[in-house]
Amino acid sequence: MSPSELAISVQGLGKSYPVYASPFDALKEIFPGRKHHTDLPVLEDISFEVRRGERVGIVGANGAGKSTLLKVLSGTVDHTSGSYHVEGQLRAILELGTGFHEECTGRENILLGGLCLGYSAKDLSERMDWIIEFSELARVMDRPLRTYSSGMKARLMYSVAFCKPVEIMIIDEALATGDASFVRKCTNHIVGLCGDGTTALIVSHNLYFLERICHRVVYLADGKLVADGDPLEVCKLYEADQGRAFVSVSTQSEVGGFKRDETPAPQADQAAPILSGGVEQPFVEDRPLAAGLFDPDLAPAPPEMAPQNGSGEIVGDDGVLQLFDFSGAPAVRHLNLVRLREAKLFDEQGQPAIEIVCGRPCRVRFVLESRVVKRDVHIGFMIWNEGGDHVATSTNVCSLDGLGRPNGARIDLAVGLLSVDVVFPSLRLGAGRYTLKFGVSPGVEHYSDDDLFVSEARCLAFSVSRPDHVQTVFYEPHSLWSAPTLLGDLPAAAESAEPQHAAPADNTPAAADAAPEPTSPSPPSCEPATTGPATSTS
Incomplete structure (x- = not known):
């Protein structure tokens, strides 16, 4: 790539901050001599290039070095090693x-903020009406900024920063607090600017936004460049890494889950495949399920749904079974009669998994230690997304089959180590990260977690991916689309009003006789102020 095509060039860039054990060590460094601090690397050997007119996204977890990189490129923070070169005028939104x-x-802040960004008072006066119109804040423009919400501040800041065409724009999560309509408006504005030659560098945690708007995405982790390439592929890699980190953190006892035993339950890592044949069939009805998986002769009886929990037997302190009445939902959780030993997810091939592809089969297995004999218990789990929303529930009592018919199964507890499997022929949760809350109730009567045998929040964490499509929903319904059916000709009035389509652009008579389409006048251009290139080396 020739230098004239580059807007940004970064070579081996590094940044570290000094860390002092005490304030006195910082004072000691006033005098030349021995170093009294340790270096904390924030960026290490970062190298990439951005062409003119290119839109590049940057992703990474908190603390990955994204904001520091943008601050270095904007000239607000110095770097420690390497070099970078910025060719052209730059405008940046780094902090709200x-x-x-x-x-x-708001009107006064247009002048204050614009002057800080390098605009002249004349520029801001000329673009005042555009800024107010684009931000959609006319009704509050004469109110103090302290009365604005964070989303309103984001609107005003973006409108001021990019009120005129600019050669390079840098945005660090400035649109995160904006509403969906304004984000769409900014997206169209960014695309329009880049179509005229503006280069954009955008940091965001909204992967759907980056996949739609960017030509490339750069992935940073722990201050290092992990990937640089196609937005969909890089975002998938980042999502997978985040999913694994989410699973490892979400099932630790410190965040409300339970700690698994060092010695797993027998056969906890083994499961039969769900499918007997290939795995490429598109719909559940066409997939051959493994023999015996839903064998009617082996299917459990339906739940009895007794109006009261009834009685059962529990193992006493002397190890002998004794009668216990569960009617009225007494508090039993503190007795530790049932303990969740393992919660595990398996894919359609029967292999342990932490990620499931949307629409594919999977199996969830719960291994229980039971010190109770109880007929017709209720077992279930709730699925929560990463945002804390309850998105799905599955129980042995209220489950449905593929046609929406009640398909409950009676489950009886016995003393010993028990395994309960739940098979989803097609898991249709939307792409994202999820946790499970598991519980076992003695029966229908249930009023709080205290009357459950066991209640374990965040006992299992997993992620769902959708490789072929970017979708941010909770549920992907099973749907069958048909081909269009011609219902008849258009009414006569509609036919006369049918628009004429442009003829093909060739040398045929039809093309030669076609009238040229009218062109709309181009809007007046706003010529940005010219600045020299920024170059820095160490």
Whole structure:
């Protein structure tokens, strides 16, 4: 790539911050001599290039070095090693509210913030009406900024920063607090600017947004460049890494889950395949299920749904079974009669998994230690997404088959180590990360977690991916689309009003006789101020 095509070039860039054991060590470094601090690397050997007019996204977990990289490129933070070169005028939104004053009105902050960004008072006066119209804040423009919500501040900051065409724009999570309609508006504005030659560098945790708008995505982790390439592929890699980290953290006792035993339950890592044949069939009805998986002769009886929990037997302190009445939902959780030993997810081939592809089969296995004999218990789990929303529930009592018919199964507890499997012929949760909350109730009567045998929050964590499509939903319904059916000709009035389509662009008579389409006048251009290239080396 020739230098004239580059807007940004980064070669071996590094940044570290000094860390002092005490404030006195910082004072000691006033005098030349021995170093009294350790270096904390934030960026290490970062190298990439951005062409003119290219839209590049940057992803990474918190603390990965994304904001530091943008601050270095913007010139607000110095770097430690390597070099970078920025060719062209640059405008950046690095922090919400930069250059604004809380006691000034929105109109006054347009001038204050614009001057801090390098615009002249004349530029801001000429673009004042555009800024107010684009931000959609006309009704609050004369109110103090402290009365604005974070989303309103984001609207004003973006509108001021990019009120005129710019050669390079840098955005660090500035649109995260904006509503969906304004994000769409900014997206169209960014695409329009880049179509005219503007280069964009965008940091966001909204992968769907980056996949739609960016030509490339750069993935940073722990200050290092992990991947740089196609937005969909890089975002999938980042999602997979985040999913694995989410699973490892979400099942630790410190965050409300339970700690598994060092010695797993017998056969906890083994499961039969769900499918007997190939795995490429598109719909559940066409997939050959493994023999015996839903054998009617082996199917459990339906739940009895007795109006009261009834009685059972529990293992006493002397190890002998004794009668216990569960009617009225007494508190039994503190007795530790049932303990969740393992919760595990298996894919359609019967292999342990932490990620399931949307629409594919899977199996969830719960291994229980039981010190109770109880007929017709209720077992179930709730599925929660990463945002804390309850998105699905499955129980042995209220389950449905593929046609929506009640398909409950009676489950009886006995003393010993028990395994309960739940098979999903097609898991249709939307792409994302999820946790399970598991519980066992003695029966229908249930009022709180205290009357459950066991209740374990975040006992299992997993992620769902959708490789062929970007979708941010909770549920992907099973749907069959048909081909269009011609119902008849258009009414006569509609036919006369049918628009004429342009003829093919060739040398045929039809093309030669076609009237040229009218062109709309181009909007007046706003020529940005010219600045020299920024270059820095170490």
